[in-house]
Amino acid sequence: MTKEQQSAPTVFRLSGVNCAGCINKIETAVKTVAGVTDARVNLSDKTLSVYGSAEAESCIEAVRSAGYGAELLRSSEREQRAEQREQTQRHYRQQLWRSAFALGVGVPMMAWGLITDRVSVNTPVEQLAWGVMGLITLAVLVFCGGNFFSGAWKALRHHNATMDTLVALGTGTAWLFSMIVVLVPHLLPEAARHVYFEASAMIIGLISLGQALEIRARGRTSAAVEKLLELQDTSARVLRDGREVDLPIEQVQQGDQLRVRPGEKIPVDGTVLEGRSLVDESMLTGEPVPVKKAEGDSLAAGTLNKNGSLLFRADKVGSDTRLAQIIEMVKNAQSSRVPIARLADKISGIFVPVVMIIALVAALVWFNLGPDPRVAHMLVVLTSVLIIACPCALGLATPMSVMVGVGKGAEYGVLVRNGKALQQSCTLDVLVVDKTGTLTEGSPRLTDIDSDGDSDELLRLVASLEQGSEHPLAEAIVTAAHDKNLELQSPANFEAITAHGVSGDIGGSRVLLGNTKLMQKEAISLDAWSERAAKLAEAGRTVMYAAVDGKLRGIIAVADPIRADAQAAIERLSKLGLRIEMLTGDNHGSAEAVARQLGIDRVHAELLPEDKEGIVAELQKKGERVGMVGDGINDAPALARADVGFAIGAGTDVAIESADVTLMRSSLHGVANAVELSRATLHNIKQNLFGAFIYNTLGIPIAAGVLYPITGMLLSPIVAGGAMALSSLTVVSNANRLRFFKPSEAR
């Protein structure tokens, strides 16, 4: 449901720009160009972003007329993401340096304290020495932890409190108290003249280290989108003026003719004009077997041309390609919320101020009721509570798991629209499955041919006859003959007899193909064939009798065959605890036959589209959580009505738009994969939420000193800092475990 918006401006690199005045001049000039909806200059990187449909040349001309230079900056999304990755890497290295510097100061100070136990200020020499250390620590706070303080201050001005607030308050309080000890030690009792500079430095160092590790771990959560982006080619071989030229992918236009050679990726969506090849579509559909492509077949961007050279027409380019839309959909879903996280979201909103209050209350309790040195205890408790509390773990618990889970789904051809669908897929009671195109192939095929002589010859005759017919059943017969490379002849005296069949002359023989009525009309005896025909009809086949020169020569059965993997998928879904019901517009006979073969108990046949939706609604009224699987335009209302609608990817755009989960594979295994994945993701989210809640509900009381009566010790702020750094890292790492998810089918 979430509609993610991506900026798609045309970006130009500017020259001669150096002040705010230039910005106004350029923006004003470019905004006058026809088709420009907005123009923005970024002075820091000297770029101009133009939004709208204006020609790049016109924009460059407008910039030139304003007295500056401009050139088109070509940057695909992949390049932009690479740039973003570089920025992230820079941030990671920066955090590591900060951490190293802070720990470089903090560790020796801590070691000094542990070895010598001289961390109090009682003499002028100690005052001086610790004063110097205080200034060094201040440098750590400014250079390594300055971002915490500026963030905290800015957030505070906005009546907002973040993790920065806690870190800044904790480290700032420890440093400030220590500096008071250094400057005016005589104002404090001797037992309270302990300094905590090492705590400030260590906390900054540990939290920076934790953030650095978190950045690296988070980088892995978006691996799925990166993989999809890798599928996008950067250039294409386009036919221009009769010559094949390599062009950047951005320059390919709809209607262009492109050449793709063996081993190359298909750059855009299109239709084959010339050539034959096998195309590996596994990266998009999960189907491992390469698909034969010939003239008229469609190609999808990102798939791999295996062995032949293809000339094709570009039908969809840029963000219109199916791959681009999949990437968009995945990114949308990755950022969506999951209902289960509502509580965590509510708590996140008030978490930091509540922790501040708890820290203050705990500090006052220790000051008023605690043992001596009360001031020191008060400070340790205050700092530890502020530092150990981690809103990040709570805030990251859900998004990280959703990001990895949704990405993992994309790898297996399961595109989840949003977090809600992901969660609801876990708890379905019943799965309502459309028969045609979901349980069956969706296109009639010749299934049986029984003849008292040469079956192939009989097939050749009836296929030759059916060439003149437009009936779907005829298409199945002709296709079967083509598959067997049978040479067909043109029929003479062809006649289609309504509700009976067809007749005609093939090579001098009179051929009839039709139902019982046609045979009776032509006074042809069915003999023993009727029993065999009845059996086939029971199995859901459409049976036709074939007669040559007045004699019945055999029977031909056509059916929409059950998908090879339907049985296994139904078994998987049943094992997952789902009850399967079939919906179809077909007659009861063929529906019951399919249901029997697949072990489906309940069948709703001869339905109109609105009936399908009604059945879903009826089940929901009974308190059932209903999933609906379909592919056709007539399934859209039912898909939309269901708690979770699963659209088979090969289906129509309407069905896909109505669905919560799109399956790139035309297989029910995709539904089972989606259910397994959603359960794994929800399980992971629950682990994360539990971990975050437990961490905070245990950590905060421990930092407040509840274990002091047992242990006789307070939690060191340094340990609290380490725990805080580890908590969010743990959440991200646990979410990353989802990357190893494999559906039971693939295990």
Next chain:
Amino acid sequence: MAEVLVNIVGVLMILAVIWWFWLGPKRSTSKATPSTDNLQILVKDGVYEPDLIRLPAGRTATLHFHREDPSPCSEWVLFPDLEVSAQLALNQDTLVEIPKAEPGEYPFNCQMQMYRGTLILE
């Protein structure tokens, strides 16, 4: 005397926290823009600036989010009630299309709800 002072300061600080974060008047940098305009929101130092945006209801609008904060926390902006989200590129403008919607308050935030703002459609 010192004890009393410390307690008074402590209690005052608790009250200050309650007042500042929950009870007191919120001072936001609000901006109202005509529907044809594009508003830039800076994402930096834990806050959106402006964090309160007023737009006319019943029309689509475009917001430019300019993210300068490299921390992963600021990477996404979500408008949960409008079912809109966007991944914000670092040091660049990212356009976020706001669909037509009923008048009302629509909170927006980062994934971790640390950055928070409100969009008012009126």
